[in-house]
Amino acid sequence: MKFHQSVFQSVFQSILALAAVALLAGTSAGNAQQQDKNKPLKKYESGTKEFWTHPPDDWFLGDETEAQKGLAPPSGPPTGASEAELAAMMKKIKLPAGFKIEVYAPGVLAARQMAWGDKGTLFVGSFGLGNVYAIKDNNGKKEVKTILKGLNMPTGLAFKDGALYVIAVDKLIRYDNAETNLDKLGDGKVVYDDMPSYAAHGWKYIAVDKEGWFYLPFGPPFNVGVPPTSVSQIRRVDPKTGNAEIYALGVRNSVGGDVDPRTGKYWFTENARDWISDDLPSDKLNMISKMGEHFGYPYCHQGDLPDPKFAMGHKCSEFTPPVLNLGAHVAPLGMKFYTGDQFPAEYKNNILIAEHGSWNRHKYQGGRIMRVIVGPDGKNAKQEVFASGWIEGDQGYLGRPNDIILAKDGSILVADDWAGAIYRISYSKK
Numbered sequence: 069m070k071f072h073q074s075v076f077q078s079v080f081q082s083i084l085a086l087a088a089v090a091l092l093a094g095t096s097a098g099n100a101q102q103q104d105k106n107k108p109l110k111k112y113e114s115g116t117k118e119f120w121t122h123p124p125d126d127w128f129l130g131d132e133t134e135a136q137k138g139l140a141p142p143s144g145p146p147t148g149a150s151e152a153e154l155a156a157m158m159k160k161i162k163l164p165a166g167f168k169i170e171v172y173a174p175g176v177l178a179a180r181q182m183a184w185g186d187k188g189t190l191f192v193g194s195f196g197l198g199n200v201y202a203i204k205d206n207n208g209k210k211e212v213k214t215i216l217k218g219l220n221m222p223t224g225l226a227f228k229d230g231a232l233y234v235i236a237v238d239k240l241i242r243y244d245n246a247e248t249n250l251d252k253l254g255d256g257k258v259v260y261d262d263m264p265s266y267a268a269h270g271w272k273y274i275a276v277d278k279e280g281w282f283y284l285p286f287g288p289p290f291n292v293g294v295p296p297t298s299v300s301q302i303r304r305v306d307p308k309t310g311n312a313e314i315y316a317l318g319v320r321n322s323v324g325g326d327v328d329p330r331t332g333k334y335w336f337t338e339n340a341r342d343w344i345s346d347d348l349p350s351d352k353l354n355m356i357s358k359m360g361e362h363f364g365y366p367y368c369h370q371g372d373l374p375d376p377k378f379a380m381g382h383k384c385s386e387f388t389p390p391v392l393n394l395g396a397h398v399a400p401l402g403m404k405f406y407t408g409d410q411f412p413a414e415y416k417n418n419i420l421i422a423e424h425g426s427w428n429r430h431k432y433q434g435g436r437i438m439r440v441i442v443g444p445d446g447k448n449a450k451q452e453v454f455a456s457g458w459i460e461g462d463q464g465y466l467g468r469p470n471d472i473i474l475a476k477d478g479s480i481l482v483a484d485d486w487a488g489a490i491y492r493i494s495y496s497k498k
Contacts, residue, residue, distance in 0.1 A: 127290055131291055144487070163454070164454065176201055180471060183226050228307070230246070244257070269287030275325045292377070300317065352394060354390050372384050392450075394423070402470055404474060439454040
């Protein structure tokens with residue numbers, strides 16, 4: 069069974085409807101809270117084939133606990149943030165001394181992974197809307213053009229040899245001569261489609277290695293469970309031939325990764341399971357040292373936490389530990405090794421991670437960009453906050469960063485699918 073954009077539209081419509089009901093019921097909050105307490109916990113038997121071939125619209129709300137009862141993903145503004153709202157937001161973002169943030173392009177709704185064309189076009193995928201955008205610089209003014217519509221969660225992009233590659237859940241599609249055909253890309257050519265059609269955790273990210281092969285993550289279609297054999301893995305795919313190999317196993321939900329310029333090894337962010345507690349388990353930064361490593365899911369989380377139900381006798385010592393635990397429910401997505409020359413020298417080869425932020429937590433965290441300082445061996449990694457200010461109060465999102473790309477001048481661009489915008493962060497010595 070195919071799961072298309074309508075599935076996620078219904079998910080978000082349901083969440084919006086729930087939010088509207090809660091707002092209208094504000095005057096009787098006490099009664100509503102009492103009713104909520106009386107509701108049974110949401111629970112799904114996600115370890116069955118019937119679940120992952122026909123997941124419910126709110127599959128991510130299963131396995132609810134009493135301590136976290138009622139938590140659900142928030143919905144961003146459907147039209148993104150206005151230019152006035154973005155300008156006000158920029159004043160609230162905290163950065164290290166010498167750094168500056170500005171709006172690069174507004175009106176990029178549900179913006180996800182970015183990729184540069186050879187002629188300076190910035191291509192941007194999207195979450196939920198089915199769009200792919202092209203952003204051109206016209207004498208300093210950014211023109212945002214929707215070049216593809218109606219795709220199935222086209223979150224992942226790459227540009228190689230003049231072609232734009234878009235991954236839409238179960239198809240990797242190539243659009244040749246993309247920059248010269250922005251108004252007529254056509255249907256493209258499917259170059260790889262040995263992929264499950266589950267929309268749940270089926271959206272993907274592309275990282276290109278030195279040989280031109282693509283690393284593609286395959287998430288399981290539930291919060292936690294024994295996954296189908298075709299998912300919870302990272303594959304390495306040759307877009308020229310369609311040949312593929314399973315490169316790593318035991319991966320829950322990765323929507324970001326990059327190849328280390330020093331070693332050629334693939335590093336990736338991973339979102340840990342929900343519904344244990346506000347502070348467990350930690351999301352992770354991982355490195356694949358050799359083909360075939362297993363990173364623990366669903367048996368072990370954060371390198372040292374056996375799953376309360378699915379450990380099934382396995383010990384955490386059986387699996388590859390993370391390079392770094394990033395924190396609970398911070399939702400690390402896109403990441404890049406900084407290889408530019410504009411930032412101070414100590415940033416060279418550091419990792420910058422866009423954290424999308426929490427939902428399965430009473431007080432949100434994440435919603436920021438983290439800097440990870442680590443050597444090529446992956447040892448003694450440490451992290452610090454690089455950019456923050458996208459969360460106000462306990463659960464107030466102004467924006468949700470989700471991808472990072474290096475610009476030719478050494479600045480970085482940041483995609484924000486909540487505000488529907490691309491930001492630019494630059495550095496200059498005082």
